[in-house]
Amino acid sequence: MEITEKAPAKINLGLDVIGKRSDGYHELDMIMTSIDLADRITVRELKNEHVIRLQSNSSFVPLNKKNHAYKAAMVLKKTFGIKTGVEIYIDKKTPVAAGLAGGSSDAAATLRALNQLWQLNLTTPELAKLGEQIGSDVPYCVYGQTARVTGRGEHVRPIENPKKFWVVLVKPSFGVSTPEIFRHVKLDQIPHPNIDALEQAVVTSDFNALLDNLGNSLEAVTLAKHPLISKIKERLLASGADGVLMSGSGPTVFALCQQEKKAQRICNSIKGFCDEVYLVRML
Ligand code: C5P
Numbered sequence: 001m002e003i004t005e006k007a008p009a010k011i012n013l014g015l016d017v018i019g020k021r022s023d024g025y026h027e028l029d030m031i032m033t034s035i036d037l038a039d040r041i042t043v044r045e046l047k048n049e050h051v052i053r054l055q056s057n058s059s060f061v062p063l064n065k066k067n068h069a070y071k072a073a074m075v076l077k078k079t080f081g082i083k084t085g086v087e088i089y090i091d092k093k094t095p096v097a098a099g100l101a102g103g104s105s106d107a108a109a110t111l112r113a114l115n116q117l118w119q120l121n122l123t124t125p126e127l128a129k130l131g132e133q134i135g136s137d138v139p140y141c142v143y144g145q146t147a148r149v150t151g152r153g154e155h156v157r158p159i160e161n162p163k164k165f166w167v168v169l170v171k172p173s174f175g176v177s178t179p180e181i182f183r184h185v186k187l188d189q190i191p192h193p194n195i196d197a198l199e200q201a202v203v204t205s206d207f208n209a210l211l212d213n214l215g216n217s218l219e220a221v222t223l224a225k226h227p228l229i230s231k232i233k234e235r236l237l238a239s240g241a242d243g244v245l246m247s248g249s250g251p252t253v254f255a256l257c258q259q260e261k262k263a264q265r266i267c268n269s270i271k272g273f274c275d276e277v278y279l280v281r282m283l
Helices: 068-080 102-117 124-131 138-143 178-183 195-203 207-213 219-225 228-238 260-271
Strands: 002-020 026-046 052-056 085-091 147-151 155-158 166-171 243-246 253-257 276-281
Touching: 002 102, 002 138, 002 195, 026 102, 026 166, 026 195, 052 068, 068 085, 068 102, 068 124, 085 102, 102 124, 102 138, 124 138, 138 147, 138 155, 166 228, 166 260, 178 219, 195 207, 207 253, 219 228, 219 243, 228 243, 228 253, 228 260, 253 260, 260 276
Parallel strands: 052 085
Antiparallel strands: 002 026, 026 085, 026 147, 026 276, 147 155, 166 253, 166 276, 243 253
16 A cells, blocks of 8 residues: 655745744744645555665655654554555655755655545644644644644644745755744844734735835844845746745745746746756745
């Protein structure tokens, strides 16, 4: 028996760093949305074996215990005392170390897939709770729909039926380490986007208000280390994008568009400047 689950990438329409917690994590307030750029996770029972075996089409994916999909299988095995082995195949499409939660989404898709394979009958909130043990973005990725996300990422409140905009994603050729970016956050120096106003804009499908309230507290921190991100933002704006923002801790930058034609134009124009460009849509 074999089960395949999609693992969509996410972007942050808003990310506010509110404070630093005593456990070392930061208190966040975010609007996250998933996009139709996705890895595919296939899980298959291994008869007569107890191991978790990882395979991937990508050389960027670690095929060891550090992999978030591996951790997801381990959490379920330990929690429910499952002895059977499993092979997890990761068909990688989402760029890694990009601010798109690729690894966290792989973990979430592995939780969903193994929930079926091992007939655990866990609910989405139960899977999200288990996901907290793997990484801060995993609970959101278990839901995989537009949501207000708070705490260190563990409180997920879905926002139903948001309007779906087109998204041009631009991924510079370097990756970014999330812990390193958080280490350089100076709480008294970062901007604080208005996440309440952003949520209201999403709920009411008010595109102009959405553009006005796009914001990411981490952007300036990553930008200071990687000036190319500013250049990409400038290029996107010069190509006619109405609003552009870095996602998560970066370095991927996105532009939002109401019309596919406009998104396609921006996409074509930025392709000469950056190799990795994707035209996708909010899910
Ligand atoms: O939870 P995860 O392992 O994905 O987080 C990676 C790192 O990012 C953490 O070790 C921490 O340094 C930083 N982080 C943070 N606050 C959060 C989420 C992540 O400081 N809410």
